[in-house]
Amino acid sequence: MPRQKRARRTTVQDIRAILRLTHEQGLSAREVAARLKLSKTTVATYLNRVREAGLNCWPLPKGRDDDTTLKQVLFQRVGRPPRDLTEPDWPKMAAEMKRKGVTLLLLWEEYRAGHPDGYGYTWFCERYREFESRVSPRYRNRHEAGAVMQTDYAGHTIPVTDPATGREHRAQIFVAVLGASNYTFAWASLSQKLPDWIDAQVSNDLDSTCYLYCFAHPPVASQTPP
Numbered sequence: 001m002p003r004q005k006r007a008r009r010t011t012v013q014d015i016r017a018i019l020r021l022t023h024e025q026g027l028s029a030r031e032v033a034a035r036l037k038l039s040k041t042t043v044a045t046y047l048n049r050v051r052e053a054g055l056n057c058w059p060l061p062k063g064r065d066d067d068t069t070l071k072q073v074l075f076q077r078v079g080r081p082p083r084d085l086t087e088p089d090w091p092k093m094a095a096e097m098k099r100k101g102v103t104l105l106l107l108w109e110e111y112r113a114g115h116p117d118g119y120g121y122t123w124f125c126e127r128y129r130e131f132e133s134r135v136s137p138r139y140r141n142r143h144e145a146g147a148v149m150q151t152d153y154a155g156h157t158i159p160v161t162d163p164a165t166g167r168e169h170r171a172q173i174f175v176a177v178l179g180a181s182n183y184t185f186a187w188a189s190l191s192q193k194l195p196d197w198i199d200a201q202v203s204n205d206l207d208s209t210c211y212l213y214c215f216a217h218p219p220v221a222s223q224t225p226p
Contacts, residue, residue: 010046014038015070016060016070017032018047019050019058020058021035022058023057023058046074048120048121050073050074052121053073053074055070086115086118087119087127088111088124088127090127090131093131094128094131094132094135100155101156104125104128105121108121108124143178143179144180145178146178147180148178148179149176149179150177151175151177151201152175153172153192154172154173154175157173158171158173160190169190171189171190172189172196173186173187174187174200176200187199187203
């Protein structure tokens with residue numbers, strides 16, 4: 001039986017590299033993990049820890065950039081109970097989440113700004129999901145592959161500059177998603193008027209995907225044996 005390969009322990013040098021690649025080169029957690037040969041979960045975990053410690057930056061601030069300080073705030077905080085047990089205002093948090101651009105990370109950072117010794121990000125997310133499930137229970141709809149495609153315009157727009165005139169326009173983003181696989185198609189247009197809507201639908205590659213699936217897997221009528 002082959003010997004199981006042991007996972008490499010994360011070092012302080014790894015933490016420095018994670019921060020440098022994240023902030024200096026703008027890499028995603030997946031790209032950082034591939035570069036350092038670490039798991040994506042490990043990278044995300046330490047990014048959350050440095051956020052909680054107020055060290056989510058590069059270069060690190062003077063006085064807090066030595067190995068001893070990093071070990072104390074990153075490796076010895078696991079399981080540490082919060083000293084400030086004040087819970088967030090969950091109804092207010094739920095109302096804030098309905099606003100465009102608001103995320104749980106942003107709300108948690110605002111909470112920790114007012115409660116530096118409060119709860120961590122993981123606890124915050126778990127408690128928010130529990131509150132949300134009590135207040136607004138949801139039905140999980142299971143989609144059959146190739147059966148459903150949902151389309152709509154995203155709430156946010158993006159700036160697009162006309163290279164000929166230099167004039168900036170706000171592009172509307174059409175999005176189509178296959179319910180079962182979450183395959184996504186996006187299309188930018190200058191408006192949400194009917195011609196642009198039709199153009200987006202015609203250009204939508206997911207339409208072809210749905211058609212090919214349905215053609216290759218036609219519904220089979222149930223038959224009762226004689």
